[in-house]
Amino acid sequence: GAVVSQHPSRVICKSGTSVKIECRSLDFQATTMFWYRQFPKQSLMLMATSNEGSKATYEQGVEKDKFLINHASLTLSTLTVTSAHPEDSSFYICSASYGTGGLDEQFFGPGTRLTVL
Amino acid sequence: DAKTTQPNSMESNEEEPVHLPCNHSTISGTDYIHWYRQLPSQGPEYVIHGLTSNVNNRMASLAIAEDRKSSTLILHRATLRDAAVYYCILRDVGGSQGNLIFGKGTKLSVKP
Numbered sequence: 001g002a003v004v005s006q007h008p009s010r011v012i013c014k015s016g017t018s019v020k021i022e023c024r025s026l027d028f029q030a031t032t033m034f035w036y037r038q039f040p041k042q043s044l045m046l047m048a049t050s051n052e053g054s055k056a057t058y059e060q061g062v063e064k065d066k067f068l069i070n071h072a073s074l075t076l077s078t079l080t081v082t083s084a085h086p087e088d089s090s091f092y093i094c095s096a097s098y099g100t101g102g103l104d105e106q107f108f109g110p111g112t113r114l115t116v117l
Numbered sequence: 118d119a120k121t122t123q124p125n126s127m128e129s130n131e132e133e134p135v136h137l138p139c140n141h142s143t144i145s146g147t148d149y150i151h152w153y154r155q156l157p158s159q160g161p162e163y164v165i166h167g168l169t170s171n172v173n174n175r176m177a178s179l180a181i182a183e184d185r186k187s188s189t190l191i192l193h194r195a196t197l198r199d200a201a202v203y204y205c206i207l208r209d210v211g212g213s214q215g216n217l218i219f220g221k222g223t224k225l226s227v228k229p
Contacts, residue, residue, distance in 0.1 A: 106163070
């Protein structure tokens with residue numbers, strides 16, 4: 001099956017710093033990539049959707065200036081958490097899909113655990 | 118996207134079948150029923166999906182009610198590795214970019 005990787009798997013940073021998380025589709029070209037956030041014992045919440053070469057579409061309540069998403073190629077999307085604060089500590093998961101339609105399977109990365117001190 | 122309702126948790130014994138129910142009484146004609154599961158500290162993985170007919174694959178079977186207002190994911194022989202949170206999700210085939218909206222899911226525990 002299709003493989004999606006994330007880097008780093010874990011990151012600890014100080015409050016006020018920025019953190020970049022990479023999401024790569026290793027063996028396919030991902031037209032669309034999604035970013036989710038999951039707090040402990042809660043479900044995944046969609047943060048934003050990005051298509052290669054265009055601006056990301058953010059879900060309501062997600063600050064686009066705080067969570068910068070870049071989808072510069074068909075195999076790489078990055079999420080940058082700017083000026084991170086302890087409340088941004090969470091499990092960040094990306095997924096990628098071949099197409100843009102409602103039936104295209106999403107392949108998920110293993111997640112990145114961010115801890116902001 | 119239409120909502121789904123699942124039990125918070127279920128228990129099973131190893132090597133026995135497991136039936137995970139999902140109610141989706143407001144499903145529309147263009148909604149597909151998808152199941153994903155998430156093992157602890159990992160990203161979700163696709164399990165199965167269907168529209169009207171029952172579906173089988175190497176991981177599981179999906180039984181869909183005739184009126185499509187409910188469905189059941191069937192694991193034929195549960196193993197310890199099947200312990201995970203199982204999410205039943207409706208996806209509109211014509212929906213915007215195929216977003217997956219995750220509910221709370223069912224946490225499946227498997228006892229040896």
